[in-house]
Amino acid sequence: MRVLSGIQPTGRPHWGNYFGAIRQYIELQEENDGFYFIADLHALTTVREAEMLRQYTLDSAMDLLALGLDPNKATLFVQSQVPEVSELTWLLMTGTPMGLLERCHAYKEKKAKGIPADAGLFTYPVLMASDILAYDSQVVPVGEDQVQHIEVCRDLAGSFNHAFGETFVMPKAKTLDHSAKVPGTDGQKMSKSYSNTLPLFGDVKKIRKQIMRITTDSRPMDDPKEPEDDHLFQLYRLFGSAEQTEAMAAMYRRGGFGYGEVKKAVADASETYFAEARSRRAELESNLDYVHEVLRNGAERAREVAGEVLGRAQRACGLR
Ligand code: ADP
Numbered sequence: 001m002r003v004l005s006g007i008q009p010t011g012r013p014h015w016g017n018y019f020g021a022i023r024q025y026i027e028l029q030e031e032n033d034g035f036y037f038i039a040d041l042h043a044l045t046t047v048r049e050a051e052m053l054r055q056y057t058l059d060s061a062m063d064l065l066a067l068g069l070d071p072n073k074a075t076l077f078v079q080s081q082v083p084e085v086s087e088l089t090w091l092l093m094t095g096t097p098m099g100l101l102e103r104c105h106a107y108k109e110k111k112a113k114g115i116p117a118d119a120g121l122f123t124y125p126v127l128m129a130s131d132i133l134a135y136d137s138q139v140v141p142v143g144e145d146q147v148q149h150i151e152v153c154r155d156l157a158g159s160f161n162h163a164f165g166e167t168f169v170m171p172k173a174k175t176l177d178h179s180a181k182v183p184g185t186d187g188q189k190m191s192k193s194y195s196n197t198l199p200l201f202g203d204v205k206k207i208r209k210q211i212m213r214i215t216t217d218s219r220p221m222d223d224p225k226e227p228e229d230d231h232l233f234q235l236y237r238l239f240g241s242a243e244q245t246e247a248m249a250a251m252y253r254r255g256g257f258g259y260g261e262v263k264k265a266v267a268d269a270s271e272t273y274f275a276e277a278r279s280r281r282a283e284l285e286s287n288l289d290y291v292h293e294v295l296r297n298g299a300e301r302a303r304e305v306a307g308e309v310l311g312r313a314q315r316a317c318g319l320r
């Protein structure tokens with residue numbers, strides 16, 4: 001099965017991104033033909049500083065490799081290295097009703113807030129459709145917020161096929177597991193927009209300090225507490241084994257513990273959990289030639305597939 005997903009290089013990944021998305025993408029490389037790319041063309045709608053975009057793009061590739069994406073199992077590449085996708089975007093654009101894009105939430109929300117939007121943001125879903133269709137993708141794992149874009153993609157594929165004959169493979173969204181919602185340091189959903197994130201990579205001591213500052217309630221230490229209601233417990237559960245998690249839950253129900261102990265346990269467990277990825281990340285940083293080679297090979301493989309699909313689409317609509 002051809003599985004494809006893209007990640008925008010717009011910032012440093014946090015625990016929520018890992019458990020809610022990245023880990024699930026990477027697991028899919030085992031049984032499938034995975035195509036994963038860094039969506040730098042999409043990021044250009046928000047990142048308007050060249051050096052920053054370059055660095056974020058490389059960082060995102062290293063993050064994925066460090067977290068277990070295996071270039072021998074899956075194809076990893078940078079979106080803009082496959083110009084066929086941009087070309088295909090135009091073919092799709094000519095059959096895209098304005099109303100369809102006007103209903104898309106990113107554009108609609110910006111407009112509702114009175115923020116001026118540009119054509120890049122407006123046509124963002126068409127580029128995304130092209131990303132998906134260019135590789136004959138069958139399954140697209142995404143977060144809930146991207147499902148609307150997959151619907152747009154299916155619409156565009158359907159109307160192109162209808163107008164010009166069977167050309168594109170119809171993709172399906174695979175929504176990620178929601179029980180994986182990770183709380184942030186303030187108990188709300190962890191998100192860049194709430195400044196409550198805990199990063200995957202970075203200075204361990206600094207991250208430990210951030211963990212020690214997680215907000216907690218002020219009930220007396222001795223009170224028994226329901227673990228499921230507590231965000232600190234939910235964070236611990238991400239890292240602890242089944243037995244450790246059960247032991248922690250029992251401690252909550254008994255009462256007579258301090259949140260400081262739990263925070264220390266979260267810090268220790270997360271440090272161990274990400275230790276391997278962290279050391280792999282450091283190795284990659286000192287071996288950028290390898291990272292560039294992976295991306296070059298990935299782009300080459302991706303171009304082969306996209307070139308074939310673009311040719312098919314061009315012939316179908318009379319461009320060749
Ligand atoms: P942010 O909210 O920090 O801007 P993004 O919107 O860039 O994160 O999310 C990228 C991916 O990570 C999405 O697939 C999203 O579903 C997932 N994700 C982000 N935050 C969380 C979270 N707190 N829990 C679970 N998944 C998350």
Ligand code: TRP
Nearest residue numbers: 005006007008039042128131132
């Ligand atoms: N728009 C997606 C996001 O913001 C990233 C993306 C771009 C993508 N192209 C894609 C995801 C194609 C899946 C398939 O998260």
